[in-house]
Each structure stands twice: as structure tokens, then as C-alpha cells.
Amino acid sequence: AQRVTQPEKLLSVFKGAPVELKCNYSYSGSPELFWYVQYSRQRLQLLLRHISRESIKGFTADLNKGETSFHLKKPFAQEEDSAMYYCALIVRSQGGSEKLVFGKGTKLTVNP
Amino acid sequence: DTEVTQTPKHLVMGMTNKKSLKCEQHMGHRAMYWYKQKAKKPPELMFVYSYEKLSINESVPSRFSPECPNSSLLNLHLHALQPEDSALYLCASSQRWGWEQYFGPGTRLTVT
Numbered sequence: 123a124q125r126v127t128q129p130e131k132l133l134s135v136f137k138g139a140p141v142e143l144k145c146n147y148s149y150s151g152s153p154e155l156f157w158y159v160q161y162s163r164q165r166l167q168l169l170l171r172h173i174s175r176e177s178i179k180g181f182t183a184d185l186n187k188g189e190t191s192f193h194l195k196k197p198f199a200q201e202e203d204s205a206m207y208y209c210a211l212i213v214r215s216q217g218g219s220e221k222l223v224f225g226k227g228t229k230l231t232v233n234p
Numbered sequence: 235d236t237e238v239t240q241t242p243k244h245l246v247m248g249m250t251n252k253k254s255l256k257c258e259q260h261m262g263h264r265a266m267y268w269y270k271q272k273a274k275k276p277p278e279l280m281f282v283y284s285y286e287k288l289s290i291n292e293s294v295p296s297r298f299s300p301e302c303p304n305s306s307l308l309n310l311h312l313h314a315l316q317p318e319d320s321a322l323y324l325c326a327s328s329q330r331w332g333w334e335q336y337f338g339p340g341t342r343l344t345v346t
Contacts, residue, residue, distance in 0.1 A: 165338060221279050221282065222335060
């Protein structure tokens, strides 16, 4: 089955501490993965896409095909990073349709 | 204009009402999407339009009727909804079907 697993529903860290949000996927094809973030009362925003290998707001994510993981990391968390984070996978069917499948999300709280 | 806009922001409707949600983008994107998001849950795909043609209907009840009048506009017509249809309805667009998606702020729908 094609799915995205985010094992932590809630994650709490202190300001300045490193943070890692876990994402594992199951997909038979070549995966295309994204991280989306939803701050309180704001729209869902694209944070990272694995193909661009960029760093946004200090966050990075590396695709590890061997471990089927795409964990999101930041070396020093800030209070403004508190938000809901979703890992997402593009799933393509044999019929040619494509859809974005989301994990259940991890709510990150960064404490002062 | 680099955003997806949605109107109205909030909508309260009775079970016998007919209403419509509107989504607009002027980024030249040729794929548009409707999602439903319940509280503390990830978005669930409802419909995909690619080049103004309905490409995916995720077995959504017929009381939800999508319409794509042109490449910039996406509507969701609502009729005879149930209280369990109360949710945040998100619109998204992407340059092409299967590419990274950009989300609108959503319409918070309450069915009484």
C-alpha cells in the first residue's frame, strides 16, 4: 500500500534544541516527497520538496531510499517553528492519475 | 498574483440550502484541487481538475458538485449537506497535475 507514516502525533522541544520530525513512506515507484507546514490560523504552505534539496527557514530533509524515510530536521528550533507539519507523497496510479497523500501530521511545539 | 484565494472565509448553511464555494488563482496553473480537512486531521482529496477537465473524483457524495469554468476558477456547489460535512474546505493549484501544490486559506463550513 502507498502510504506516509508520521509516527509522532506531538513533539515538544525547547528553543535552541535540535528537532527532527520523522516521516516514513511506502511506495513502489520512485518517490516524490514534500513537507508542508500549517501555522495556527494560516494556510497550508509548502516547506520543502525533496528534489530541490533546498533549506527553508533552517529546515532540511534528506530522502533515504534505503530506509524509506524523509525526516525533517532543524539544528536550532525557534518558537515561531511551532506548527503542524505534514509529510506528503505523490502517488501515481497505473491509470495515469496522480494524487498527494498526506501523513497524519506532527504537531511541533517549541517552548521558550 | 501568487496566491490561491478562496471565498467565503466562513459559511454556515442549513441542510436544505444550496451554496457555492469559490477558488481562484492567477498563477497560470493548469491543475486545481478540492480537499476536505477535519479538525486535527490531514487534508483529504475530493476532486482534481487538470486542464479544466475532471480527472479524479474520490468517490465524493453527489451533494458536492465541482465545476471548473475556466483555468483560473474552481467552484464547489453544495446542496443538501449533512452536519458531518462541516469542515475546512481547501482549494489548491499546481502548475501541472502531479507537481507541488499551493493551497488557499480555506472556507470553514458549518452545516446546521
